[in-house]
Amino acid sequence: MKRIGExxxxxxxxxxxxxxxxxxxxxxxxxxxxxxDDIGRVVxxxxxxxxxYVAVSPRDSVSLPNLLGKKLYVR
Structure with missing residues (x-):
């Protein structure tokens, strides 16, 4: 797992x-x-x-406002 950023x-x-x-x-x-937890895919x-900057298209079950400030990773 590698950190992408925030x-x-x-x-x-x-x-x-x-x-x-x-x-x-x-x-x-x-x-x-x-x-x-699966967040989405890089688009x-x-x-x-x-x-x-990387744009991530979130899954339907993911709330975008809740992602603000979180660190995301790629497998």
């Missing part, structure tokens, strides 16, 4: 994660939280090369 905002039904470094997951990568990578 959810800094939500927009248009997506969780926006600020990456910890320049090593970001690829599109379609499964995203989990610290309890290994976009954007922003500066050094620390990009």
């Amino acid at each position: 959810v800094v905002r939500t927009a248009q039904g997506l969780a926006v994660v600020w990456c910890s470094d320049d090593d970001h997951p690829g599109l379609g990568a499964p995203v989990v939280d610290q309890n290994l 976009d990578v954007f922003g500066p090369v050094e620390r990009p």
